[in-house]
Amino acid sequence: MTMRIRFWGTRGSIPVALTSYDIRDKLARALVEASGRTFASYEEAHAFASTELDFSITHTFGGHTPCVELDLGGEEYFVCDMGSGARPFGVHVLAKQSRRPATVNVFMSHVHWDHIMGFPFFGPAYVPGTTIRIHSCHDVCEQAFRLQQAAPCFPVAFSQLAASIEFVKLEPDTPHEVSGLTVTPHLQLHSGDSFGYRFEKDGKRVVYSTDSEHKLENRAEAEGFAAFFRDADVVIFDAMYALADAISVKADWGHSSNIVGVELCQMANARHLVLFHHEPANDDATLEGLLKEARRFEELTRSGEPLKVSAAYDGLEIEP
Amino acid sequence: MALQVRSYANALVLGVAGRLDQDNCEAFRADLMVHVERSAHDGGAVILDLRGLEYISSAGLRCFLLASRQAKAQHGRIFMAALQPMVAEIFEISHFNMVFQVFPTVREALAAASSEAAAAFDLT
Numbered sequence: 001m002t003m004r005i006r007f008w009g010t011r012g013s014i015p016v017a018l019t020s021y022d023i024r025d026k027l028a029r030a031l032v033e034a035s036g037r038t039f040a041s042y043e044e045a046h047a048f049a050s051t052e053l054d055f056s057i058t059h060t061f062g063g064h065t066p067c068v069e070l071d072l073g074g075e076e077y078f079v080c081d082m083g084s085g086a087r088p089f090g091v092h093v094l095a096k097q098s099r100r101p102a103t104v105n106v107f108m109s110h111v112h113w114d115h116i117m118g119f120p121f122f123g124p125a126y127v128p129g130t131t132i133r134i135h136s137c138h139d140v141c142e143q144a145f146r147l148q149q150a151a152p153c154f155p156v157a158f159s160q161l162a163a164s165i166e167f168v169k170l171e172p173d174t175p176h177e178v179s180g181l182t183v184t185p186h187l188q189l190h191s192g193d194s195f196g197y198r199f200e201k202d203g204k205r206v207v208y209s210t211d212s213e214h215k216l217e218n219r220a221e222a223e224g225f226a227a228f229f230r231d232a233d234v235v236i237f238d239a240m241y242a243l244a245d246a247i248s249v250k251a252d253w254g255h256s257s258n259i260v261g262v263e264l265c266q267m268a269n270a271r272h273l274v275l276f277h278h279e280p281a282n283d284d285a286t287l288e289g290l291l292k293e294a295r296r297f298e299e300l301t302r303s304g305e306p307l308k309v310s311a312a313y314d315g316l317e318i319e320p
Numbered sequence: 321m322a323l324q325v326r327s328y329a330n331a332l333v334l335g336v337a338g339r340l341d342q343d344n345c346e347a348f349r350a351d352l353m354v355h356v357e358r359s360a361h362d363g364g365a366v367i368l369d370l371r372g373l374e375y376i377s378s379a380g381l382r383c384f385l386l387a388s389r390q391a392k393a394q395h396g397r398i399f400m401a402a403l404q405p406m407v408a409e410i411f412e413i414s415h416f417n418m419v420f421q422v423f424p425t426v427r428e429a430l431a432a433a434s435s436e437a438a439a440a441f442d443l444t
Contacts, residue, residue, distance in 0.1 A: 216379040219342050244415035247382050259378050259414050293413040300406060300413075301375075 003204050003320050004071040005234060008092075009064030009085020010312040012211075012240050012255070012277035013114050016063040022283070029057050056284035062314025064088070065114040066210055066277060068236060070199060076179050077104040080197060080208045080236075085314065086118025094123045101129030105178055107185075108136040109210050110194040111144035119145060120154050130163035135170050135178065137185050137195045142167040170195075186228045188212035189221075190254040198228060204320045205231060207270075210238045210277045213254045214264070216247065222264065229268035233320035236312065237261040239275035242290060258294035265307050266298070272308040273298075274318070287311060321348050323355070324369075328444075329436035332359040333401075333426055337372030340380030349383040356387045360396030365433035369426050371402035381416055388420065397421075401429040 009015075033053055039045035049058045067085030069092075070078040077093060079086075093102050102124050109115055124130045134141060145167075149158040158165075170176055172195060175184045182200040187193060189212060196209035207229050215221060229235050240246070240255035247257075258275055265273045275294060278287055291311040298307050310318070321344050324335030334355055340348060360366040368384070384398070391398045400422045403411065411417045423429040431438040 216342070216382045217346065222342065242415040243378055243381065244385075244419045247378070248385055248419060257378075257414075263378055297410070297413050300409065301377075 002073060003201060003206070004073075005206065005236075005318050005320065006069040006071060006089075006092075007085075007312045007314060007316040008069060008079075008089040009067035009081075009083040009118070010061060010276055010278060010314055010316075011063050011065050011280055012238075013065070014280050015065055015084045016280045018060050018063070022060075026057050026284075033057070054285075054288060056288040059313065060284050061278055061287050061311065063280075064314050065117060066109070067118055068208060068312075070181070070206060072181065072201060074180070075103065077102060078107070078178075078181060078199075079104065080107045081109055081115045081210070082106060082117075082119040082122065083115050084118045084121075087121040087123075088314075089118075090121065090123035090125075094127070097124075101127060101131070103131040103179075104133070105181075106132065106134045107183065107197050107208070108134060108138070108141055109188075109196070109208070110190060110192060111136070111138055111141055112192070112211070113148070115211075116144055116148055120149050120156065125161045125163045125165070128162040132163050132165045133168050133178075134165065135168045135176075135183070137170050137172055137187075138193070139169075184228075186224075189215065194254075196228060198232070205233050206320050207232045207235045209235065211254060212238050212256055213246075213252070214256050214260050216260070222267065225264050226267035229264060229270050232265075232268065232270040234272045234274060234318065235261070235265050235268070235270045236274045236276045237265070238277045239290070239294070239311075240277050240279045242293075258290050259297055262294055262298045262301065262307065262309065266301065266303070269304070270307065271305075272310065272318070272320070275309070275311040278311075321351075323351055325355070328430055328438075328440040329434055330363065331365040331367055331430055331433040331437035333367045333369050333430070335369045335372060337374075339375040340373060340383070341375065341377035342379040345377075345379045345383050348380070349386060352383060352387050353390060356390050356396070356398070357394070360387075360391035360398055361394035363395065363397075363434075365397040365399060365429075365437070366391065367399045367401055367426060367429045367433065369401050370407055371404065373404065373407050376407055376410055378414070381410075381414060384416070385419065397433065399423060399429040399432060401426045
């Protein structure tokens with residue numbers, strides 16, 4: 001059965017939305033690019049936009065905070081984090097279930113607000129018969145989920161949710177079997193600790209590693225992550241900043257860079273790096289620039305098989 | 321990685337050659353810091369002559385950053401000079417070209433350090 005990764009939320013820290021100014025800017029840039037061209041039909045114009053314009057003109061990386069689904073093709077759902085992307089993910093689950101109760105396995109990197117804020121808007125939590133298992137390595141996970149729905153912050157208390165919600169504690173660096181999926185958490189450097197997850201099924205390996213700072217002076221730490229990423233088909237990586245920012249003005253902020261993502265994936269012989277947890281202050285053109293720089297760095301430093309480099313956006317789907 | 325050291329008035333030129341990555345950056349950083357502490361203070365400058373540097377990783381760039389912080393704390397300066405095209409591109413990709421002052425040649429970096437340093441270079 002084919003594994004599929006769906007990105008419902010890819011932004012870090014806080015949700016962002018395109019503004020009217022952003023849309024006018026994209027339209028103006030598209031018109032400049034099309035200067036002198038005429039299009040006889042919508043289809044011709046669409047083909048031009050699809051093939052000749054930059055991603056940052058025709059798309060947006062999107063604004064929901066982290067929520068990434070692993071679709072294993074079975075009855076149960078698997079998802080990393082409950083950022084604001086959990087709202088559209090919940091809509092997807094409800095539509096797919098067509099009134100049948102769902103079973104959703106959640107894996108929490110940590111409980112900072114941007115990673116839990118979507119849960120109060122996760123539709124299946126309000127459907128009787130739904131089972132939600134929230135896996136985490138943190139002792140405070142349940143407390144955080146309950147706290148954000150406590151009065152006066154939210155009108156519906158956690159205890160009023162109709163779904164059966166279970167909190168499951170996982171041990172780091174220990175493989176766990178969760179409904180046929182092998183899951184191994186790994187401790188990461190972040191305020192209050194975060195945990196990456198390595199998922200394995202039918203020979204496919206996917207790593208979800210967000211909110212993770214890498215201290216470059218620590219070779220043992222780098223080797224530990226290279227082992228965690230080893231031979232992964234896909235590594236979803238916290239690439240919030242450019243390298244110069246990550247190790248200077250934003251050192252100790254708990255995040256990493258596109259360049260360190262390339263280096264660790266090369267060390268690990270991973271196949272596909274997906275830049276993730278985008279800085280909310282960055283516009284689409286800046287994010288596209290960071291992607292191009294990461295791809296160029298990969299070319300310059302390549303010594304073996306090429307590493308594919310992508311940037312996650314809300315709505316992206318990939319097969320490992 | 322041995323540093324080639326030359327002195328011009330109030331500027332010290334350190335020649336860096338080979339690859340600078342996680343395998344050798346800690347030893348390199350220790351050597352570099354000794355020179356920075358001695359020379360990049362009270363208006364003095366250290367110029368890293370990178371014409372022989374073939375590759376630099378993120379760990380190597382961090383060494384430069386730490387040296388720059390040390391120099392600033394001592395009211396000194398660090399300049400980069402004579403980057404090979406690949407290293408120059410890595411500086412741009414990592415946005416380190418916005419962190420450091422980069423000069424095409426050692427002579428131009430020395431002129432930015434002081435007229436005395438440039439004059440001393442011209443005499444050699």
